[in-house]
Amino acid sequence: MTEHRFLQACRHEPTDVTPIWLMRQAGRYMAEYRAIRAQHSMLDVIRTPELACEITMQPINAFDLDAAIIFADILPILIGMGLNLDFVKGEGPVIDNPIRSAADVAALRTPPTEENLPYTLEAIRLVRRELDGKVPLIGFSGAPYTLASYAIEGGGSKNHTKVKSFMHAEPDAWAMLMDKLATLIGDYLVAQAEAGAQALQVFDSWAGILAPMDYREKVLPYVQTVIERAQSSGVPVIYFGTNMNGLLSMLPETGADVLGVDWRIEIDDAWDQIGEDFAVQGNLDPVTLFAPWEDIQRHADNILARTAGRAGHIFNLGHGILPETPVDHVRRLVDYVHERSAALKR
Amino acid sequence: MTEHRFLQACRHEPTDVTPIWLMRQAGRYMAEYRAIRAQHSMLDVIRTPELACEITMQPINAFDLDAAIIFADILPILIGMGLNLDFVKGEGPVIDNPIRSAADVAALRTPPTEENLPYTLEAIRLVRRELDGKVPLIGFSGAPYTLASYAIEGGGSKNHTKVKSFMHAEPDAWAMLMDKLATLIGDYLVAQAEAGAQALQVFDSWAGILAPMDYREKVLPYVQTVIERAQSSGVPVIYFGTNMNGLLSMLPETGADVLGVDWRIEIDDAWDQIGEDFAVQGNLDPVTLFAPWEDIQRHADNILARTAGRAGHIFNLGHGILPETPVDHVRRLVDYVHERSAALKR
Numbered sequence: 264m265t266e267h268r269f270l271q272a273c274r275h276e277p278t279d280v281t282p283i284w285l286m287r288q289a290g291r292y293m294a295e296y297r298a299i300r301a302q303h304s305m306l307d308v309i310r311t312p313e314l315a316c317e318i319t320m321q322p323i324n325a326f327d328l329d330a331a332i333i334f335a336d337i338l339p340i341l342i343g344m345g346l347n348l349d350f351v352k353g354e355g356p357v358i359d360n361p362i363r364s365a366a367d368v369a370a371l372r373t374p375p376t377e378e379n380l381p382y383t384l385e386a387i388r389l390v391r392r393e394l395d396g397k398v399p400l401i402g403f404s405g406a407p408y409t410l411a412s413y414a415i416e417g418g419g420s421k422n423h424t425k426v427k428s429f430m431h432a433e434p435d436a437w438a439m440l441m442d443k444l445a446t447l448i449g450d451y452l453v454a455q456a457e458a459g460a461q462a463l464q465v466f467d468s469w470a471g472i473l474a475p476m477d478y479r480e481k482v483l484p485y486v487q488t489v490i491e492r493a494q495s496s497g498v499p500v501i502y503f504g505t506n507m508n509g510l511l512s513m514l515p516e517t518g519a520d521v522l523g524v525d526w527r528i529e530i531d532d533a534w535d536q537i538g539e540d541f542a543v544q545g546n547l548d549p550v551t552l553f554a555p556w557e558d559i560q561r562h563a564d565n566i567l568a569r570t571a572g573r574a575g576h577i578f579n580l581g582h583g584i585l586p587e588t589p590v591d592h593v594r595r596l597v598d599y600v601h602e603r604s605a606a607l608k609r
Numbered sequence: 610m611t612e613h614r615f616l617q618a619c620r621h622e623p624t625d626v627t628p629i630w631l632m633r634q635a636g637r638y639m640a641e642y643r644a645i646r647a648q649h650s651m652l653d654v655i656r657t658p659e660l661a662c663e664i665t666m667q668p669i670n671a672f673d674l675d676a677a678i679i680f681a682d683i684l685p686i687l688i689g690m691g692l693n694l695d696f697v698k699g700e701g702p703v704i705d706n707p708i709r710s711a712a713d714v715a716a717l718r719t720p721p722t723e724e725n726l727p728y729t730l731e732a733i734r735l736v737r738r739e740l741d742g743k744v745p746l747i748g749f750s751g752a753p754y755t756l757a758s759y760a761i762e763g764g765g766s767k768n769h770t771k772v773k774s775f776m777h778a779e780p781d782a783w784a785m786l787m788d789k790l791a792t793l794i795g796d797y798l799v800a801q802a803e804a805g806a807q808a809l810q811v812f813d814s815w816a817g818i819l820a821p822m823d824y825r826e827k828v829l830p831y832v833q834t835v836i837e838r839a840q841s842s843g844v845p846v847i848y849f850g851t852n853m854n855g856l857l858s859m860l861p862e863t864g865a866d867v868l869g870v871d872w873r874i875e876i877d878d879a880w881d882q883i884g885e886d887f888a889v890q891g892n893l894d895p896v897t898l899f900a901p902w903e904d905i906q907r908h909a910d911n912i913l914a915r916t917a918g919r920a921g922h923i924f925n926l927g928h929g930i931l932p933e934t935p936v937d938h939v940r941r942l943v944d945y946v947h948e949r950s951a952a953l954k955r
């Protein structure tokens with residue numbers, strides 16, 4: 264049996280047509296998702312494997328996507344460490360006991376995944392059964408810097424003043440925090456693969472706010488640890504962050520199989536900086552999906568033309584799909600990427 | 610008489626030491642500034658030439674900076690067009706009658722600068738008198754896309770869904786809006802030069818949120834118009850935006866004399882992509898100023914080492930200085946850049 268085209272692309276092998284999935288494809292733009300969330304909180308949904316499974320399957324049933332991604336969130340891993348996470352309506356994630364000192368870091372627990380995030384592992388098992396081989400399932404985690412930023416800032420942050428100040432002023436505590444996070448994240452990713460995830464994405468949503476020197480010294484080593492550990496499970500690993508176009512040439516050092524690219528750069532320019540040996544995922548501007556279809560098509564054509572003839576392109580948005588995105592445009596994009604890339608290969 | 614080193618660097622000429630100024634150097638991190646703002650609103654200060662002059666001079670009197678920048682804001686230009694701008698505490702700028710249609714664009718007025726922004730021109734004249742040749746004075750304006758985004762979104766915006774949707778769905782109205790803005794901005798910049806500004810910075814704070822294809826087709830032509838017009842006054846023009854590291858190789862097409870670079874890329878990598886013929890301004894992470902002095906020094910050393918031997922580097926932050934920045938670190942940075950770059954040139 265042939266491997267699915269999404270996994271072939273992850274392994275930098277040629278595919279029949281360009282595979283496509285969309286970050287946050289299970290999300291608020293779908294009425295089916297909003298119906299579930301009207302009755303259940305974010306944390307409830309994540310912690311109830313049957314609901315997480317149902318949401319994961321919604322876009323797979325609605326569109327011709329080439330991969331499913333488990334419905335979960337990057338932050339619940341922090342709960343088991345001792346951080347009080349809540350999702351506050353209109354405010355996003357809030358942690359009311361953020362890390363403020365080396366002692367706070369020392370006190371962080373590192374429970375095994377089976378104890379900390381059993382619900383996501385169970386959801387993965389359910390989804391694999393439900394998918395029955397239709398498309399591969401992606402597991403994921405936040406990366407160490409991104410999780411450290413939430414843990415220290417106590418939520419989202421515009422400038423990351425607290426986390427960067429901590430990183431500089433407390434180098435030993437920073438190393439201990441990043442070590443703990445890398446261990447926990449690595450275990451979590453391996454556990455997801457063992458539960459059935461066939462690829463793993465590491466979201467470093469916030470690392471693009473760092474100067475390259477700080478990224479190299481204070482963050483990259485821990486990304487390397489996480490990715491190496493995840494790959495020990497035998498599945499390919501995707502590394503993704505936004506606003507990282509100033510350090511693309513450093514990203515091969517992460518060791519990831521696939522590098523995600525945001526929409527702020529032409530994908531072939533990014534690929535040239537990353538290097539031909541890697542697979543690349545991206546990079547349509549999520550807001551383009553609000554434009555008239557002709558504009559969406561023209562932007563998709565641009566990406567497909569710039570990746571034509573290269574093995575290892577996974578079509579995706581350059582960031583998560585937005586809540587108000589027209590569903591019909593999603594459907595048309597998915598079909599168009601398949602049709603157009605098939606035509607380009609002929 | 611020799612020209613000041615800041616202007617020499619703008620013109621890509623060698624300097625005795627590396628010139629330095631800081632974006633938002635007249636701002637909330639200074640107690641003298643907070644004392645004035647405690648008694649006057651943002652719009653009041655901008656519209657009172659004596660206060661704008663006093664604030665402009667505060668960092669010049671406190672630190673050994675190589676340029677002053679007129680205290681003003683990019684948004685008041687919109688008021689004369691017919692948009693109701695207000696600065697709401699905790700929320701930032703708000704426009705309660707944002708552009709929603711082609712008819713709204715057609716109705717926008719384009720008053721002459723002398724009528725629309727006389728107070729900033731008068732402030733420039735006062736500051737030039739006060740500076741008495743000590744350091745050059747920079748005038749500035751927002752760029753067309755950045756102003757269009759505020760005018761259409763009605764304030765700041767995370768994803769720019771409205772402005773990008775308008776840009777795609779209403780191409781003719783978009784062109785008319787950008788034309789009107791480019792004309793008004795060009796006039797404003799020339800008027801500032803005529804009033805005494807010796808260099809002009811064009812802030813495209815938000816253009817880095819665009820895909821390169823959209824930037825090239827829908828934004829760059831108007832940036833070119835603005836910069837060409839500004840240069841007709843005979844002074845050098847700096848073009849700056851953040852998150853533009855994916856389109857650095859396109860930026861020479863703006864025609865700017867100096868290109869500003871944010872902190873998310875090593876400055877020599879950026880300079881190589883921009884090309885040796887241009888002067889470059891940047892690029893210390895503003896949050897680095899919160900770190901222990903040794904870390905600030907190491908990051909400044911990194912920038913100075915990477916620009917050593919190249920004419921046309923203006924040291925600056927990679928974005929505006931933050932409100933809580935320690936004043937003593939600002940003083941030490943300014944002096945250190947002079948001392949260290951002098952040593953590197955020996």
